[in-house]
Amino acid sequence: MVRPSLSTVARACRPFLNRTVLKFFTVIAMICIPLSIYLLHVRIEPIQAKRYVKSLPNYAWLIRSGQSSNQTDDKACVYPVLDPYSPEMMAFFEKQSPIQCEIDENWVYIENATFRISESALKKYGPDIECSYRTITRGKTDFEVERGPSVPFKDGDPLKTDFAIVQCYGLLWKKFETILSGISYQPDLHARYKPSMLSNSSMGFNVLMFGFDSVSRMTWIRNLKKSYDYFTKELGGIVLEGYNIVGDGTPQALLPILTGFTEAELPEARRGKPNAKQVDGFPWIWNEFKKLGYVTQWGEDLSGVGTFQYRMLGFNETPTDHNLRPFFLEGENNYEKSNCFGAIPSHVQIINWGKDMFLMYKDKPKFSFLFHSKYSHGYTSKLQVADDDLLGFLQWLEKGRFLDDTILILMADHGARFTSVRDTVQGKLEERMPFFSFRFPKKFIEKYPKAYANVKKNSKVLTTPFDIHETFIDMINHTGTGVADIRRRGVSLFKEIPKSRTCAHAQIEAHWCTCLNWEKVDENVKKVDENVKKAIGSVIRKLNSIIEPQSHLCHELELGNVSQIVRYSGPSETLLKFKQSADNDGRLPDLSDNIAMSEILYQINLSTKPGNGHFEATVHHAVQSGNFIVYDKEISRLNKYGNQPYCVAGKLPHLRAYCYCKEQLST
Ligand SMILES: *[C@@H]1O[C@H](CO)[C@@H](O)[C@H](O)[C@H]1NC(C)=O
């Protein structure tokens, strides 16, 4: 949709007015006035910052039943083997047509930090096309951009900052305007790397990590078939089949990868929490690469719900040398039409920016992380539109020999959290098993044959985001191969992970662990079993204890209906144990070996009243003590809460899923 505002109309007319000679004035007025009236008439509201749907529809039960498994039984974690084309999932799969931008070609493009005016634009709109640009740079915070003054430019002029709005006029006052991205030339960054910076234990390869939001391994195979085939068959990519998430949502996936810690372990950065600070002080892995002389790049779309800006306060300073945020902040607010910036679809935008990085720093070490969300976070099949372009990107990297010294990672954060596939049992498992893969160059395989062989072996055992971080550390200071010490939460994939690794070793909570065999609790048992009743009661008590500090505003919750209950009573060595503290929010795993605790778990799907909230919670029944414990992070809200928590939503966003305000807004 066209979304012009009064000011864009005024801007469009300004250059004409500047150059006005009287005899043109009438003509211009004749064009601009009716145009303004037309444009303002069809003006629609600016798109609101897009928000992740925080409410989730029904969860299907996590039951591993009858799945064929080709894993040897000596593995402690037997993760589910799923079928990407199972009829249950294919029912949600739809063929998509490609993205159609409103225009076919941009008049201006960027070629290795140089403005180029396209040949065909010159043919169509005359050799005297006049163009100007305004630089777009990061403002004082993650939520502002700075626009430079308008400066005329010619074909071949340099791009001075990474992002620019360009405006051109051609014959018959034809106009072109869009926002462009590139990697500008910065001599200090070129001068950063000195060979002496790499210690003899650093592996010294570029890292390119490219991902999509909310894509399970199965969904990647379903939606990105051509590029997946090329990646696995032609490039020899290795896909981690036992990769399991360690928490709910994108930060819970990306923080362990990028910092080695969970959000709760890092300094408080959540909006509305006392003493919360921006996330600059986190131990970001890109800083470690920077110390070795690497140039760093990070970029994601959906600036309105940025991974580190939506619930958290974002960065105070730019985190990486090249940071895409200002582009999408300006672009998504003012220039995006039909998923495109000019003639460039949103995902191609990110791909091109990655290419620009490799062109600009062809022979320099670089760390790049690019992440695209728009098509996959809320849709089941839409990601198909990116398949051809991802394939093209991989082929471009390979043909240009950029992969010769690059470790390529294709990945996702988690599977779908709230689209319709989540109503199925497989969908629930897929949420917990995102796509994650590595591809190593020939040079790496020759130099580190054992490490390479270990990654291949490890692709068949339980792995987590923490392992990815350890693998980065191992790239920086390689400590050899051998057997991984699974007493540590995260281990490098270059070391062989023993088959005895469980979710407990990897510190994956039962709620997210896909290696547990849950069994259904029979309807009759449900009604009479005292432990089941206590487990249900403990969920309601927990919900009320969360809202208790706001009990003057939030209604006390009572049990509505209980749907299904599943139980795990398998070996408790495989379960992560926690230190039992009053403050479960920041609880710590108990790693002392001296408790012989046996636990039975219940996963309960129930509704509450008033407000009809649907929740899924995992309850820990400590058999010896008889306690029933529910941890904050093992409760999922399954349905929309809408305006129900309006009375606390702004100040205490973490209570939104639980609070039903005593006074409800009339709708
Ligand atoms: C979970 O509970 C909700 C609310 O009671 C219900 O609508 C849904 O069908 C339940 N899901 C399953 C898989 O039982």
Ligand SMILES: *[C@@H]1O[C@H](CO)[C@@H](O)[C@H](O)[C@H]1NC(C)=O
């Ligand atoms: C199991 O895996 C082995 C080795 O990868 C393979 O040869 C065999 O065909 C597989 N069996 C099944 C039933 O998939």
Ligand SMILES: *[C@@H]1O[C@H](CO)[C@@H](O)[C@H](O)[C@H]1NC(C)=O
């Ligand atoms: C790395 O350098 C140290 C001293 O600078 C040397 O002792 C060691 O043998 C070297 N290691 C390798 C693998 O070259």
Ligand SMILES: *[C@@H]1O[C@H](CO)[C@@H](O)[C@H](O)[C@H]1NC(C)=O
């Ligand atoms: C791009 O420009 C930079 C800076 O001038 C130069 O170092 C680099 O080699 C160029 N890349 C290509 C592929 O021409």
Ligand SMILES: *[C@@H]1O[C@H](CO)[C@@H](O)[C@H](O)[C@H]1NC(C)=O
């Ligand atoms: C790598 O080793 C060096 C030298 O021991 C150390 O200073 C640096 O902190 C290490 N880097 C990482 C990321 O562990």
Ligand SMILES: *[C@@H]1O[C@H](CO)[C@@H](O)[C@H](O)[C@H]1NC(C)=O
């Ligand atoms: C419980 O389930 C019954 C039957 O499905 C339904 O009529 C009732 O509204 C539900 N109660 C609550 C509180 O969800």
